[in-house]
Amino acid sequence: MITVDYVIVFVFxxxxxxxxxxxxxxxxxxxxxxxxxxxxxxxxxxxxxAATNVNLYSFVGxxxxxxxxxxxxxxxxWTGNMAMVISGLFVIPVFRRxxxxxxxxxxxxxxxxxxxxxxxxxxxxxxxxxxxxVLYTAVIAAQTISGLTSFTAWVLIFSVVVVxxxxxxxxxxxxFTDVIQFVLMLAxxxxxxxxxxxxVGWFPGLSAKLPEGALTLVQExxxxxxxxxxxxxxxxxxxxxxxxxxxxxxxxxxSTKSVAKGLVLAxxxxxxxxxxxxxxxLAARILYPNLANADSAVPILIANxxxxxxxxxVVVGLLSSQLSTISGNLNGVATIFASDVYENVINRxxxxxxxxxxxxxxxxxxxxxxxxxAYLVPVLGGAVNAYLTIIAIMDMPLFVIAVIFGLLWKxxxxxxxxxxxxxxxxxxxIGQFFFDLDFNLxxxxxxxxxxxxxxxxxxxxxxxxxEKIDAIWRARTISDEEIASxxxxxxxPKTFNxxxxxxxxxxxLVIFLVGVFMGSSGSSAASIVAVTGMVxxxxxxxxxxxxx
Amino acid sequence: xxxxxxxxxxxxxxxxxxxxWIVVPIREFKKLLQQKRTExxxxxx
Numbered sequence: 001m002i003t004v005d006y007v008i009v010f011v012f013x014x015x016x017x018x019x020x021x022x023x024x025x026x027x028x029x030x031x032x033x034x035x036x037x038x039x040x041x042x043x044x045x046x047x048x049x050a051a052t053n054v055n056l057y058s059f060v061g062x063x064x065x066x067x068x069x070x071x072x073x074x075x076x077x078w079t080g081n082m083a084m085v086i087s088g089l090f091v092i093p094v095f096r097r098x099x100x101x102x103x104x105x106x107x108x109x110x111x112x113x114x115x116x117x118x119x120x121x122x123x124x125x126x127x128x129x130x131x132x133x134v135l136y137t138a139v140i141a142a143q144t145i146s147g148l149t150s151f152t153a154w155v156l157i158f159s160v161v162v163v164x165x166x167x168x169x170x171x172x173x174x175x176f177t178d179v180i181q182f183v184l185m186l187a188x189x190x191x192x193x194x195x196x197x198x199x200v201g202w203f204p205g206l207s208a209k210l211p212e213g214a215l216t217l218v219q220e221x222x223x224x225x226x227x228x229x230x231x232x233x234x235x236x237x238x239x240x241x242x243x244x245x246x247x248x249x250x251x252x253x254x255s256t257k258s259v260a261k262g263l264v265l266a267x268x269x270x271x272x273x274x275x276x277x278x279x280x281x282l283a284a285r286i287l288y289p290n291l292a293n294a295d296s297a298v299p300i301l302i303a304n305x306x307x308x309x310x311x312x313x314v315v316v317g318l319l320s321s322q323l324s325t326i327s328g329n330l331n332g333v334a335t336i337f338a339s340d341v342y343e344n345v346i347n348r349x350x351x352x353x354x355x356x357x358x359x360x361x362x363x364x365x366x367x368x369x370x371x372x373x374a375y376l377v378p379v380l381g382g383a384v385n386a387y388l389t390i391i392a393i394m395d396m397p398l399f400v401i402a403v404i405f406g407l408l409w410k411x412x413x414x415x416x417x418x419x420x421x422x423x424x425x426x427x428x429x430i431g432q433f434f435f436d437l438d439f440n441l442x443x444x445x446x447x448x449x450x451x452x453x454x455x456x457x458x459x460x461x462x463x464x465x466x467e468k469i470d471a472i473w474r475a476r477t478i479s480d481e482e483i484a485s486x487x488x489x490x491x492x493p494k495t496f497n498x499x500x501x502x503x504x505x506x507x508x509l510v511i512f513l514v515g516v517f518m519g520s521s522g523s524s525a526a527s528i529v530a531v532t533g534m535v536x537x538x539x540x541x542x543x544x545x546x547x548x
Numbered sequence: 549x550x551x552x553x554x555x556x557x558x559x560x561x562x563x564x565x566x567x568x569w570i571v572v573p574i575r576e577f578k579k580l581l582q583q584k585r586t587e588x589x590x591x592x593x
Contacts, residue, residue: 026584039580043572179573186566193559202552269569272561279558 001146001311008312009319012184013161016177016323020165023172030355033170034101034335035252040175045262048175048249050270051182051324053080056138058274059189059318063281064294065224070214071282072224076232077274078534081267082512083236084246085541088263089505091241091403093256093489097479098472101251103242103402104340109468110406111414113344118418120340122394123244127333128366131326132373135159137295138322139374144299145315155371158322163367166327167360170334171252174327181320188317189276192298195305196280199287206279209286217527218519226519226526231440238399244332256482256489257545264545268538326370333366334359393432396443397424400450407476410469412454415461420454490548498547505540508533 027033040048058077065073100106104123108116139154148154165173200206207215219225240246240263253259277298284297287304291297306314338359343350350358401421405412428446431437437445482488493499515530 025588039583041576041580043569044576047569047573176577179569179577183566183570186562186569190559190562190566193562194555197552197555202550203554204552269565272558272565275558276562279555 001148001315002308004309005146005312005315008309009157009315012316012319013157016180017161017165019180020161020173020177020327021168023165023169023176026172027168027170027356029352030338030359032172033356033359034248034331034339036171036175038099038252039254040249040252040258040262041254042258042261042265044175044179045249045253045258046265046269047182048178048252048324048328049084049246049262049266050273051178051185051321052245052249052328053266053270053325054182054185054273055134055321055325056141056318057134059277059298059321060137060141060295062274063277063284063298064296066278066281067285067291067297068294069222069224070210070219071217071278072219072222072228074217074274074278075224075229078271079229079233080236080239081271081274082233082534082537083240084263084267085538086237087240088250088260088267089541089544090491091407092247092250092259092263093491094407094472094475095247096251096253096256096259097475097481099251099481101248101339102244102336103247103398104336106406107402107417108344110402110472111417115414115417116340117345119398120336120344123336124333124341126394127244127329127336128369129373131329131333131366131370132377134322134325134329135370135374136377138319140295141299141318142315144296145303145311145318147303151375155374158319158326159367159371162323162326163330163364166330166334167363170359171248171331174324174331175249175252177327178324181324184320185317185324186273186276188314188320189273191310191314191317192280192302192306193276196283196301199305200283206282206286210282214282214285218516218530220519220522226516228440229516229519229530230513231443235396235440235443238396241403242395242399244336245328248332248335249328255485255487256479257487260489260545264538264541268542271534271538330363330366330370334363337362393425393428393442393446396428396447397421397450400424400447401454404451405454407472409455410465410473411463412458413461413464416454416456416458419457420450423453424450488548493544493548495548498544501540501543501547503540505537505544508535508537508540512537 026037031037062073062076095106098106098109100109102120102123104116104120107119135155135158138158139151142154142157143149143151165177169176197203197206200209213219213222218229250259250263253262280298280301284291284301288297288300291300302311302314338355342358343355347354397420401412401417405417405420424446427449428442431442431445476491478488490498493502510533512530512533515526515528515533518526518529
């Protein structure tokens with residue numbers, strides 16, 4: 001990078017700081033800070049969700065796997081997008097109707113206060129550790145691209161500006177800067193794609209020079225084979241239904257209908273976007289075939305192919321992808337602590353002003369925690385693997401008790417939920433550490449254990465019925481807010497067009513699954529069938545979100 | 549001159565998404581800004 005590039009980066013950070021900070025005046029109460037006053041429109045929500053979900057992991061980690069193993073890793077993003085559409089159409093509208101801010105808050109309504117506090121602490125630790133990993137990967141990529149090798153300098157560049165504007169403007173700052181950052185990172189990726197493809201002789205050159213099968217989307221064998229596509233799709237559904245970072249943005253939507261529209265749009269726009277970092281990853285394999293660290297594939301490609309000045313713009317795009325993820329998760333931790341721990345346990349008589357003050361202090365402390373974890377990541381060695389293990393052990397049981405039993409079976413009580421959660425987590429620990437099972441299998445075991453023990457314990461303990469649970473069951477169909485505004489979203493559509501769109505949606509899902517299963521026999525048509533199914537699925541989902 | 553339709557189609561879809569996500573959010577944020585200004589005015593009055 002030359003001086004002009006550094007000036008571009010500096011101007012960008014200063015602009016983000018200024019724009020993020022002007023929203024200070026917009027934050028009048030805690031709902032403004034956590035959820036942007038629940039006023040986000042579908043297109044803003046979609047950009048916010050896409051910006052939060054695309055980060056340097058995509059450009060570095062996923063592109064690195066594409067470099068090593070070929071294109072099938074793209075299903076991690078594509079199935080995640082499909083999962084967002086399912087949760088947007090069927091699950092999150094129910095949560096939005098309950099006007100909750102966090103998943104632990106839902107767990108109190110559904111089960112008990114103890115479950116809420118327990119899960120809240122787990123999420124605070126998890127999100128802070130995740131932030132440390134995100135910051136660390138950002139610094140490593142920035143060092144490779146820029147030539148500025150000071151770890152501390154990049155830690156400060158990435159964290160100071162974003163922490164300050166998130167403290168000041170809360171979700172309003174997060175939402176506005178996310179929209180700008182989404183456009184900038186898309187622009188950065190659009191600059192990279194043609195340069196990378198022309199360097200390898202465009203698409204014919206790419207397919208001729210890559211090893212056989214590297215461009216096959218659904219593979220019969222290998223690490224990222226057809227089974228991986230199914231497993232990652234199930235994990236994606238779990239993520240899209242309980243992830244605090246995603247849910248909090250969705251709860252900021254202006255209406256239940258906007259939640260559905262925003263999530264469907266976010267899923268659709270991120271799908272072609274995924275090609276913009278996976279194809280350069282494949283191109284890097286041809287241009288730099290013997291890299292010791294595959295994660296450096298795209299950073300090296302950027303450093304070598306992109307001319308100065310344009311390089312500054314691409315770095316701004318990459319910075320954008322990281323800042324949006326950091327700001328959203330900082331706000332998530334602050335919300336969980338202030339709402340589920342401070343207001344709920346420490347100071348039950350807290351005023352809205354107290355809660356807002358605490359949320360801002362926690363944002364600052366989480367920022368400090370994120371920096372400390374970033375320094376710890378290289379010391380811990382397998383930190384990212386440890387994080388994935390925590391997800392496999394902790395997240396799947398949460399999905400089962402919160403979404404499957406929490407929304408579908410009234411008879412399940414808090415005793416069943418807590419026992420199922422703990423036994424599910426223990427089975428995951430045993431599978432992972434005593435039997436050395438892989439990440440996917442551990443996830444299925446934790447889910448299975450929770451699915452079995454939660455209903456058994458519930459049936460042997462007292463049935464609980466109260467107004468809160470009745471309110472959840474009512475939220476499956478309607479809310480007072482929708483009646484008052486005459487803006488009703490029917491999860492199961494009433495009109496012909498709505499029903500037709502649902503048929504198209506599920507037909508797409510079936511075709512997608514058929515395509516993936518065709519991959520098990522090595523069929524050459526598997527990839528095209530799976531992708532066709534995915535496209536039909538998105539079309540059905542889009543029409544569903546815009547019909548009633 | 550050779551034109552790689554696959555690469556440029558992906559690129560064009562990306563550009564289209566970028567344009568839509570510049571134009572529509574600007575319009576929506578403008579509306580929100582007006583609402584907020586009115587709210588803040590009413591508060592000070």
